[in-house]
Amino acid sequence: MSNENCPDVFEMADGNFAVIGREATGPLRGHLPSDAKLGPNERIVVVDRQVLLQAAMDMPRD
Template identity: 50%
Template sequence: MRFVKRLGKPPHEIGMTTSKDSCPDIWELDDGSFAVIGTDVTRQLAGRLPPDVHCADYEKIVVVSRPTLLAAKNDIPES
């Protein structure tokens, strides 16, 4: 898989870069799926999932800031 297109603006343009190591981001991959770079909160939230939500051992719960997702809104395809 390869990163093809950033959804939204670069993190530094929306004030989301707190250091060179912290850059929340959303990218479209060459297979049509999306990669999300965010904060891993699996340990904090796994026990609080609603009854119909599951997180497999190979999955992580990732938080993306509101500004990051809102900046990507116009770039998210309809289909």
């Protein structure tokens, strides 16, 4: 794996979270659960499991 691939989850100044991951809207759009909806300005992003678990431990709980 190269250093150019840096998935991450981070908190923005407004309190929202941003995710950097691998864009996978095309291949995964048809595999969403029936109750999941993808808006016109939304994309499916794949984040490694370990990255998300680590981010969850670092997120504030308030």
